[in-house]
Amino acid sequence: MTETYPFWLDKEMLKGVRRFNIDAYLVALEGWRRGLSLTFHEHNTPRTDLKLIGFDPIGKLFSLSSEYKSHFFYRTRGDKISNEAVDIGTDKELAKKYLKKAGVPIPEGFSFTSETPVEEVTESLFENQGPFVLKPTFGSLGKGVTTNIQTEEFFKESLEYIKATFDYTDFIAEQHIEGEDIRVYVVGDEIAAATKRTSxxxxxxxxxxxxxxxxxxxxxxxxxxxxxxxxxxxxxxxxxxxxxxxxxxxxxxxxxxxxxxxxxxxxxxxGDSVDVTDTIRSEVREVAIEAVKAIPGLNHAGVDMIVNEKDAVVIEINSTGSTALHTFPLYGESQNVAEKIIDYYFPETKDIDKSNVLYFDYPSILSQLRSNSIKRIEVTDAPVGEIYAKRYIISGKVQKVGYRIWSENNAIREGLHGYARNLKNGDVVVVVAGLDKYRVDNFKHLCYEGPRRAKVKNVREYVWTNRIKIGFEIK
Amino acid sequence: MENFDENWLPHLNNRPPGISAYRTDIYAMASEGWRRGLTLKFIKAPGYNISPALKYSLSDGEKEHIFSVARGDAVTPDAIRICEEKPLTYYYLKKNNVPIPEGESFNDTVDNHEIVEYGKKLRFPLVVKPTDGKSGEGVITNIKTVEELENAVKHVREELNYNNLIIERFIVGVDYRVYVIDGYVAGAYKRITANVIGDGKSSISELIKIKNIKRKNNPFIKNRSIKINQDLKDFLKSNNYSLTSIPDEGERVYVRAHGTYFKERDPVDVTDDMSDHLKQIAVDAVDAIPGLPHCNVDMLINEEEGTGYINEINSRPQISNHLFPMEGKARDIPKAIIDYYFPETVDNEKRNKYYFDLPFIYETLWSGNAKEVTVPDVNRGKIISKRFLLKGVDRTRLFDRNVRKHAILLKLNGYIKTLESGNTSIVVSGTPKRVRQFRDILNNQLKKRFKIQSITEKFSSKNLRVGFHIIQSKTDKTGEVENLKTELKKYKTQMNKINKEKKKLEDELESIKNSRSQKITKPLRKFRSKFKK
Structure with a gap:
């Protein structure tokens, strides 16, 4: 096992963020840290026609804007991916046609529906040398996919299982190619990450x-x-x-x-995830990049491949491919796919001096959007540049005198971010952060004053290099 | 919720909790546009700081107007500046022959002596006030002598550190606030000194208590009670009253000296009492300032003579005293303003059923999490609300989230909560079609999946917070009730026991009284008890 959190993220930042929300959050966070304006939208906003897929689209639609332009994103997919490309990606049969036309290697096979007599399917399938793979044409997340089908009996059994468990009516049967299952995230002409999946x-x-x-x-x-x-x-x-x-x-x-x-x-x-970004062969990279190019209007996507010693075939295209998979592999190095995606949409922000300690309160935004209490929310802009922060521990009569509220008001007035917390020993901790070193240091003098009812004895100061949530929080 | 005065606007009774004092202004304004179907967005000013008066915008998709409290963007920056600087205000008013108290403003190049000399020429009584003072700070009224004038000028300049000051004639009059929009008076109120009105039975101190309850019921002035202090007692005494005097029915007794304790005054609507002549002065004043289509005019009015002077023009006034007067009818200033900015929405149906969570928005913007928050639009067209009563369902997280997801995807507002009976109540509100779709999902998909025993439905008339909310029962109430029941039983048995014992002792006592020895000694004991006294 490797270190779970890469240097630009930590556990607290991801707290309460799960599943596909992680994908949306990582991309949004990366853009926001570069100083782009970040707005989360209700899922059915008329402002974009970005196709929303999946069970729960709420809280995963956002826009990033600079002074000059604005882009919408759904999870990891930005508006440089056309809705037609999304449709092609969802329809595995259609995707295969495009890939084949472009000369991208794919497994041989055919599609059928639940109307097609099973005997007919098995007959034409087992004319070829097995083993085979059975999958639903419009499936996602690997639901209902059966690999390594050697016998007719197992094929029928698997088909029955899919039909009984899911609502699928269209299927693909194709050659099972022995090899490693690799998801490659392609952005434009580059590989952002490659992760091997094992069962x-x-x-x-x-x-x-x-x-x-x-x-x-x-x-x-x-x-x-x-x-x-x-x-x-x-x-x-x-x-x-x-x-x-x-x-x-x-x-x-x-x-x-x-x-x-x-x-x-x-x-x-x-299954397990293993980062293989630096070790995959160059021809595998080529195939992945070609696969994304083969689908018109796709530009960036996750490509599912089977790779063995001699072949590299593409089995699926994911237009809304995950970044979380590559950022949090169980083994190997974390890859910052979100960074590559934002580079692609906002290349002018590539070299911006962003801070890796800043984050925003995504769970609270999510809960407001989920209950439809708000329609749209624009996150406070991230200060761009080096964040300077101090942690002050104030002792004396500082609890039950309104010290934390006082510190919030003062931090807000000074334009500083951070938090205030009561300690069990009667002290108060105030963390303040900002771009202006003077204001952060000067806050110590303010801490000595405190609210009217406080009697401050001492203020100790420490350097703070940990995470900073935007805004000021009373803990 | 508090008792809502029948003179007030009924739709403002439906506010989210936590809307009082200055927030009533913003809520009343913003919700007026929102309930007509306009899109409402709250905006934090650029930078990290926000002032309590945050901005908001209303939009119909084509045009957008930005407001700060009750001031909209039709008020030009120049007009705002003219109103903020009193000498400028007076310049424009004077130029247009609008009556203002005679006077002059002085900047720091003029010394105190010169100012006092000017004052002498102006004739007493006089008022001295700082040029850029806010909310009455440093205003010294009724200056009658040269010595008082000298002290006043010194005080404002040297102790309050205002170098620029205004000196003008002191007009004896009542302070009126007149809201003018689009060339007419939409509302006017005056503030009268703290007072009580007798009922023929209660003492002044009891009447103050009653008054304070009434003040607490008022969303805007709820935190401004009349405090009984030495000042108050002294003032009553000087008028031959005390806290225990009982005023006659209908008699108004002032409990503060005129011009003191501003926060304890009562706003009283005077819109219908104001003469057309006085109303015209207010309208003329607003017309005199270029780029000012609506605002509040502070007037000093001599009610006996029917004369009035302009004291100040406020481009961003509070309007809540128009909405929640202590006496008289509420005047719908927000309606007048939104009608002015969005005339095509005048006849729009108003969605009074819904309210939005302004305190949350405040907190989000104040703590710096967000810089803009947009409130969900209210549905246009017909809406209905239904309540579904679900029996025998286990409210798991999964169930709650499923219900909420379907409600949100259908754009329904409402909530899910557990009733005291243990049944689950789901209230949804939206277009009839979507409510029907929700019912179908509930009856078909969810009923089977979550093994709901029965679903009954009713129309609901509840007011709803916009959005769909999962309301958790705070504690497991059923357990609590059971505990209380057992405890009650325990006490009842104990009571019975005690009663029995009491009875026994009483019987014993009776038998002792009736015993022979007691009867014999009775006269003696009677005598003894008398003797003790």
């Missing part, structure tokens, strides 16, 4: 059962904001999958023995 697995320690190993693994997945909502679930499918390997949950694998728990290499189904 859910555990590694034996010689003493614990598979079931115990799963719960250990889930414990570590919980500390990662991307995988905390993607734990390994024990279900009948997993039990069946183990059974096929003559295993059950109570078995104790040998030390260092890897046991695969599911067929699909999908992080949502408990």
């Amino acid at each position: 859910a697995n555990v590694t034996g320690d010689g003493t614990s059962s598979i079931e115990e190993l799963i719960s250990f693994k889930n414990e570590s997945r919980k500390s990662n904001p991307h995988t905390v909502t993607r734990l390994i679930k024990i279900d009948d499918r997993m039990k069946n999958y183990l059974k096929k390997q003559n295993l059950q949950l109570s078995d104790v694998p040998d030390k260092d023995e890897i046991v695969y728990l599911k067929g699909e290499s999908n992080i949502s189904a408990g």
Whole structure:
């Protein structure tokens, strides 16, 4: 396992931000830190026709604006991706046609619907050399995808399962290509990140059962904001999958023995993510970039690929591809995909001296948008430049005298950000931050005064280099 | 909520909690535009600081107007400056023959002696006040002698540090606030010195208590009670009253000297009492200032003579005293202003059912989290509200969120909460079609998925906060009630026991009284008790 949070993020900043909200937040935060104006919009705003996909679009639509231009984003997808490109990406059959036309390698296969007689499908499929993959044409998040289908019996079984579990009616059956499952995030002519996904697995320690190993693994997945909502679930499918390997949950694998728990290499189904950005071969990069170019109006996207020693084929295009996956891999280095996306939309802000400690209160914005209490909210602009901050500990009669409210009013007047908190020992902590060193240092003198009812004995000062939430908060 | 005076505007009774004092102005103005269907946005001024009077804009999609409290963007920056600088105001008024108290302003190049000499020529009584003073600070009235004048000038300049000052004739009159818009008077009130009105039974101190309750009910002046202090007692005494005197029914007793304790005064509507002549003076004053289509005019009015002078013009006045007068009818100044800026919305249906969460917006902007917040629009066209009563449903997080998601996607306002009976109540409000769609989702999808036993529906007339809100029960009330019931039972048994014992003791006492020895000694005991006295 590697360090969960990269240097530009920390646990507190991501607190209360989960799932696709992370994608929206990372992109919004990156743009905002560069001094762009950030506005979150109600999901059905007439201001943009950006196509919203997914179960819950609320709180993931925002715009970033400089003096000269403005761009809308939905999660990671900006308005440089056309809605037609989104449609092509959602329709896997159509996507394959475009890729094929552009000469991008894809697995051979065909599509069918739930109307097509199953016998007919199996007949034409098993004319070819297996194994095969079965997937829904309009599926997402790897839902209903079955890989490595060797027998007709398993194919039928899998199809029945998809039909029974989901509402899909259109399917694709194609060649299963053995290899690593890699998601490459392409921005323009560049690779922003590449992450290998493995199917859910555990590694034996010689003493614990598979079931115990799963719960250990889930414990570590919980500390990662991307995988905390993607734990390994024990279900009948997993039990069946183990059974096929003559295993059950109570078995104790040998030390260092890897046991695969599911067929699909999908992080949502408990798979692992490993950063491979610096190690993928150059021809793999080329294929990924070509794939994005093959879809008109796409420009940046996540490309799902199967890569083995000789081939690199594209199996899917995600126009709203995740950044969280690449920023919070379970193994390997964090990649800042959001940075590359903002570079692409606002290249003039590339070299801006932004601060990595600033963040804004996204969860409170989310809760207001979710309850539809507000229609639109523009976040306070981030101070751009080097943030200078001090932490003052004030002692004396400073609690129950309105010290924190007083410090809030004064910080706001001085244009400083930070917080005030009461300590159990009767002291008050005030953290103030801003671009103006003098104001931050001078705040110490103000702290000595305090509100009328306070009797300040002493103010100790410390340098503060941790995170700063925009605005002033009384904790 | 407090008792809402029947003279006030009913729709302003429906305010979110936490709207009092200066916030009533902004809420009344902003909600007037919003409830007509205009888009409402709150804006923090550039930079990190905000003043309590934050700005907001109203827009119909084509034009947008920005307001600061009750001042809109039709008031030009020049007009604002003219109103802020009294000498300039007077210059324009004088030029247009609008009556102003005779006087002169002086800057720091003029010494005190010269000012006093001017004052002497002007004739007493006089007023001295700082040129850029705010809300009555440093205003010294009724100066009758040269010595008083010298002291007043010295005080304002040297102790209050205002170098520029105005000296003018002191007009005996009542302070009127007249709201003028588009060439007519939309409302006028005066503030009368703190007073009580007798009911023939209650003492002055009781009447003050009653008055203070009435003041507390007033959203704007709720924090300004009449305080009983030595000043008040002395003043009553000088008028041959005391706190215990009982005024006659209908008799008005002033409890403060005229011109003191400004915050304890009562706003009284005088719109209908003002003569056309006086109203014309106010309108002429506003006309005299270029670029000023609406504002408040402070007038000094001699009610007996029917004469009036302009004291000040305020381009960004508070309007709440027009809305919540202590006596007389409320005057709908926000309506007049929004009619002026958006005349095409005059006949728009007003959505009085909804209110928005202004305190939250304040907090968000004040703490620096956001610089602009837009309130969701109210639906145009017909709206209905329905309440669904759900029996036998487990309010899990997942259930609440599902209900909210469907409500939000259908643009419905309302809430979900648990009733005391343990049933769940969902209130939704929106267009009939969308409310129907919500009902279908509830009856088909959600009923099956969350195993709801039964759903009954009713129309609802509740006022609603805009948005859809998940209301959590604060504690598990059912447990609490059970605990209280057992405790009550315990006390009841104890009471019974005590009653029984009491009965027993009483019986015993009775039998002792009736016993022979007691009867014999009775006269003796009677005598003893008398003796003790």
